[in-house]
Amino acid sequence: MTRCMNARDCSVLMACRNPYAANFVKNTCAKPDLLHFYETNLASLKSVKKTSDEILNRNQKIDIVILNAAVFGLPWTLTDDGLETSFQVNYLSQYYLLMNIEKVLSPNARVVFVSSESHRNITWSMEEVLAPNVDLLSIPKEKYTSIKAYNVSKLCGLLAMHYLGYRWLNTGKQVFSAHPGSFVKTKLCRNWWVYEALYSFMLPFSKSISQAASTPLYCATSPELEGLSALYFKDCQRCEESELAKDFHLSFRIQDLTYDLLREWISSSEEVTQVAQTDEYRDQRKDDSMDENTLISSYSG
Ligand SMILES: NC(=O)c1ccc[n+]([C@@H]2O[C@H](COP(=O)([O-])OP(=O)(O)OC[C@H]3O[C@@H](n4cnc5c(N)ncnc54)[C@H](OP(=O)(O)O)[C@@H]3O)[C@@H](O)[C@H]2O)c1
Incomplete structure (x- = not known):
């Protein structure tokens, strides 16, 4: 995805x-000067905060977030922050990053959550x-299976997409979720030899890595999606997400719950100024709830 964006002169x-x-x-x-690296460990909210601050300090608008x-x-x-790792890395930290940089998103920015069809397997x-x-999100050890934790994290991404679709209703900002493809032989399967073997076996039937990049890139850039938001895509086509999502x-x-977890972390960390910022966010969330029911009917997602 980075190479593709870079080839089209994106910073x-x-x-x-x-x-x-x-x-x-x-x-x-092709154009390495347009690439900027921010060392970020998503298993640490402190690291995410540091990256967000560095991005904010650039003082430049952002058009696309993937x-x-x-x-x-x-x-x-568990992560540095005491949360189950898949939940924090796949969802919470990335959402926190997005929340922190929301103010530098351009008025017609697009956000893409890279999702997975496996979100359907959560009941x-x-x-x-x-x-x-x-505990439903950051699953405790006795209830944990890695597949469940992964699927929950992907479900959370889709639910966040819907929340943001609502929050950005009548603004130019758009948000989508994209399934890249199933059994794509990336490093995703590295944590267990059985998955490595399964993904290798599926190699002839699955997308290549470049092909898998196409749906997230389509969501991030296609003019066909102007005016739309809060939709889920696979194979570069609209697809219905699960009922739960x-x-x-x-x-x-x-x-x-996301807000509560972040607030708990922020109040226990030294980033005191952030508490005020998160209070603003909570107030905004309260305003949202007030007219939640009236607006649900006009929501197109
Ligand atoms: N592959 C598939 O079949 C498939 C299917 C459905 C959905 N997806 C989704 O596609 C997206 C991309 O996955 P992929 O298949 O390309 O897998 P991947 O090659 O393992 O890429 C995942 C990336 O996440 C990074 N990452 C993991 N833990 C991190 C942390 N603590 N801090 C910062 N970065 C971290 C990894 O960085 P490092 O390189 O440093 O480890 C890696 O670059 C994911 O959202 C995945 O859920 C993939």
Whole structure:
């Protein structure tokens, strides 16, 4: 995706943890001067905050945000912030980054959550849907399976897309989710030899890595999507997400949990000035709820 954007003269800010991988991309890009690397570990909210501050300090508008990073198939581990790793890396930290840089998004910016068809495999009971708690998202060890944690993180991304589609209603900002393809042989399967073997076996039937980049890039750049928002795509075509992912009320509840987790972290960290900023965010969230029901009917997502 970076190479493709670079070939079309985009300046790309790469927020990633591995300087060698970033350098490799830089050295194989047509216009390396347009690439900027921000060392970011998504398993640490502090690191995400540092990157956000550096991006804000550039004082430049951002037209496209692609939230692409993910882990899959990990044994149960906690991040620096005490949260289950897949949940934090695949969703929470990337959402936090987006929230922090929202003020420098250009008026008609596009945000793309790189999603997965596997979000469909999550079923929650009515009780869980009506009153989700943090354990449902940051899964504790005794209830953990790596597939479930991954699928939940992807569901959270889709729900966040719907929340943002609503929040940015009647603005020029757009938000989409994109499934890149199934069993694409990337580094995603590196954490367990069984997945490595499965993805290798599926290689002749799955998309190449370049092909897999096409749907997120389509969502990020296609003029065909002008005026649309809060939609899910696969194979560069509109696709219905799962019923759970479309549950508009659930997207607000997950948003509240997300806010609570971030606020808890922010108040316990030394970034005191951020508390005020997050309070603003909570107030905005409250305003949203006030006319939630009236606006739901006019929401096109
Ligand atoms: N491959 C598939 O079949 C498939 C199917 C459906 C959806 N997807 C989605 O496609 C997206 C891209 O995945 P991929 O297949 O290209 O897998 P990948 O090659 O493993 O890429 C994932 C990226 O996330 C980065 N990352 C992981 N943990 C991180 C952390 N703590 N901090 C910062 N960066 C971190 C990795 O960085 P490092 O290089 O430093 O590890 C890597 O660059 C993901 O959202 C995935 O869920 C993939």
